[in-house]
Each structure stands twice: as C-alpha cells, then as structure tokens.
Amino acid sequence: MALRDIYERTFDEDIPAETRPTGPCPECGGTVQTNTIETACADCGLVLEDQPIDHGPEWRTFEDQPGDPERTGPPFTPTRHDRGLSSEIGYDHTDAHGTVISVGKRRQVGRLRREQTRGRWTGKAEQNLAHGLTEIRRIVSALDLPTSLRDQACALYRTAAGEDLIRGRSIEAMAAASVYAACRCTGLPRTLDEIDAVSAVSRKRISNAYRVLNRELELPAVPVAPAEYVPRLVSELGLSTEARRRALEIARLASEAGVGNGCRPSGIAAACVYEAAREHGERVTQAALGDLADVTSMTLRAQWEKVRSVLDASRCELVDESDASH
Known part of the structure; x- marks a missing residue:
C-alpha cells in the first residue's frame, strides 16, 4: 500500500x-x-x-489586473526616486548556501555593482530627484517628524520637479521648503527657523523657495494657531498638567479675541504659557521661554501684556454676568 x-x-x-x-x-x-x-x-x-496560520497562496491580485496575480512585495514609497522598486547588490563574500565565493566571482560581482550604480538613473533629472528626496529624509529625521509628513513632503517635491520648479534653484532649498510646506499644510507647529537650523542653506533661500511652491502649486496652507505651540513649550519646560491645561485655555481666549492676528503665533503661545506658569506658582524665566519659542524677551513681554488685558476683560464680563443674574 x-x-x-x-x-x-x-x-x-x-x-x-x-x-x-x-x-x-x-x-x-x-x-x-x-x-x-x-x-x-x-x-x-x-x-x-x-488567528491560525494562513496556508493559502502568498500572491495577490490587484484591482487593475484581475487576471494577473502577483507576488507580494514592499509597497510603493514616494521617498525614493524609483518608488522603492530598485535592488542592490550586497557585499557578502558568501552565497545563499553559505559557500565562500571565489575571488573571480567576487570581482565579477564588483563589476556588476559598479555598472548597476552607473545605470541607476536614467538621466540628470532623476539623479537630482534622488538627491532632493534624500535631503528631505535627512531633514525629517533631524526634526523627528512623522513618516506621514515625510511622504507628503517627498510627494510635494516630486510634483515641484514635475512642474520644472527646481530649474535654476537650489535642490537643498526646495527640499527644505517642501518639508516646511508639508508642516504648514498639515498644521504641524514647526517654524521656518527650526527648518533652517537643520538645513544646508540659509533661511532666506528656504523662504524664497517656499514662496515659489505656495504660489505655483497653490498650497492649502493654513495659519498655525498659538494653541498648537503650547504642548511643546510646556513639555520642554517640564510644567505641570494644570499649567498646560490653563495655557491652552488662555491661548484659545487670545485667539477668539484676535490678539494673535498679524503676530507670530509662537510668541502668543509663549505669553500664554508664561501667564499660566505664574498663576500656578511655577518658576519660568522669560529668557528661557523666549529661546524655546524663538522670540525675544521684549516680544514675550509685549504679548504677555496683551494676554493679560484679554484675561482682565474676560473676568470683568464674568463679574457683570453674575451681577446681572443676581
């Protein structure tokens, strides 16, 4: 049998x-x-x-190709010039079975590696695109930004390259401007000075490049509210949760009163944090808070006076309402 x-x-x-x-x-x-x-x-x-082991096939069928199943693989990524589909020849001296490769075979692999490096880009434009995307990944890593924003910045840079906006301008400046534009479009509180601190070009060149992106691509950039800067300032200073909650409340009152119109939102946020720290008896110096918010002590004091005037007006309104109710 x-x-x-x-x-x-x-x-x-x-x-x-x-x-x-x-x-x-x-x-x-x-x-x-x-x-x-x-x-x-x-x-x-x-x-x-x-959740048992799936013993079915490892390939899948895409919607646009219903009759052509393909093997699974890494997803497309906008952070690479070839969207992550390229391969690399390693430097190991052993094959897949662990056998040591002969000297002649190693020389042949070295020549293949050199030719692969030369043929990686189809032209100068693709090579410049790879350089710009690499610069974006470096800036995002230095600022510890999320991967979703990195992908958005790379997609924005790719669009700018397709619209021929890189011609005649610095690749590093356009890469930094793409990161700043992605922060502005998503409402992430990152100032231009923070981008300039980790960029390879000056702040003026980044500002000019961002102005080009904003004008030509019509970016949906939104102004950052002062309340968006409050959690980072409170975390850097090590303040209590009560002070953080009070600073957010003051920042919302200031925004509703129009105090931050035409002013730097980080300065308004610093003034709100300073007032909240004073109310809860937590010591914070204006110099330290100004350095974190990237504003001067004079600007911080001027914004603090505006915030105090808004709080005094709100207290008077509450008193009037209580008297009217009685």
Whole structure:
C-alpha cells in the first residue's frame, strides 16, 4: 500500500469544523475542533487559539489586473526616486548556501555593482530627484517628524520637479521648503527657523523657495494657531498638567479675541504659557521661554501684556454676568 493512501498530506481549512478534531478540552474534557477562524471547544465554547496560520497562496491580485496575480512585495514609497522598486547588490563574500565565493566571482560581482550604480538613473533629472528626496529624509529625521509628513513632503517635491520648479534653484532649498510646506499644510507647529537650523542653506533661500511652491502649486496652507505651540513649550519646560491645561485655555481666549492676528503665533503661545506658569506658582524665566519659542524677551513681554488685558476683560464680563443674574 502506498504511503499517500495512509497519511493525509494536506487539508482544506474551508471544511466544517467537525472533520478536524484536535483533542479533549482542558476545561471540561469536551471535543475541541478547529475551523478557519479559531480552535474552540464544542461543549463549553472555550476558545483555545484564534488567528491560525494562513496556508493559502502568498500572491495577490490587484484591482487593475484581475487576471494577473502577483507576488507580494514592499509597497510603493514616494521617498525614493524609483518608488522603492530598485535592488542592490550586497557585499557578502558568501552565497545563499553559505559557500565562500571565489575571488573571480567576487570581482565579477564588483563589476556588476559598479555598472548597476552607473545605470541607476536614467538621466540628470532623476539623479537630482534622488538627491532632493534624500535631503528631505535627512531633514525629517533631524526634526523627528512623522513618516506621514515625510511622504507628503517627498510627494510635494516630486510634483515641484514635475512642474520644472527646481530649474535654476537650489535642490537643498526646495527640499527644505517642501518639508516646511508639508508642516504648514498639515498644521504641524514647526517654524521656518527650526527648518533652517537643520538645513544646508540659509533661511532666506528656504523662504524664497517656499514662496515659489505656495504660489505655483497653490498650497492649502493654513495659519498655525498659538494653541498648537503650547504642548511643546510646556513639555520642554517640564510644567505641570494644570499649567498646560490653563495655557491652552488662555491661548484659545487670545485667539477668539484676535490678539494673535498679524503676530507670530509662537510668541502668543509663549505669553500664554508664561501667564499660566505664574498663576500656578511655577518658576519660568522669560529668557528661557523666549529661546524655546524663538522670540525675544521684549516680544514675550509685549504679548504677555496683551494676554493679560484679554484675561482682565474676560473676568470683568464674568463679574457683570453674575451681577446681572443676581
């Protein structure tokens, strides 16, 4: 008798659970059965295991190619000039089986690696695109920004390169401007000075490049509210949760009163944090807070006076309302 007639080599996970008993239940001693979803006891309902291994094929079918299944692989990424589809020749001296490669074969692999490096880009434009995307990844990593913003900045730079906005301008400046534009479009509180601190070009060149992107691409940039800067300032100063909550409340009152119109939002946020720290008896110097907010102490004091006037007006309104109710 052949072995295939005795031992079952495969099984179908779509078969009902009654055909695959796996042993007694550790709780009640009942019958344990496995289906495509879980392994559970048929008597007491105890679930022993869920999410079993998928023994199906590893390829998938895309919507645009219903009749052409393909193997799974890494997803496309806008952070690479070829969207992450390129391959690299490694530097290992052993093959896949662990056998040491001969000297002649190593020389051949070295020549192949050199030719692959030369043929990586189809032209100068693609090489410049790769350089700009690399600069964006460096800036995002230095500022510890999220990966979603990195992808958005790379997509924005790719669009600018497609519109021929890079011609005649610095690649580093356009890369830094793309990161700043992505921050502005998503409402992330990052100032131009922070981008300039990690960029390879001056602040003026980044500002000019951002102005070009904003004008030519019509970016949906939104003004950053002072309340967006408050959590970072409070975290850097190590203030309490009560002070953070009070600073956010003051920042919202200042925005509703129009104090921050035409002013730097980080300065208004610093004034709100300073007032909240004073109300809760936490010591914060104007010089330290001004350095974190990238404003001078004189600007901080001027904005603080505006914030105090708004708070005094709100207190007077509350008193008037209480007197009118009585």
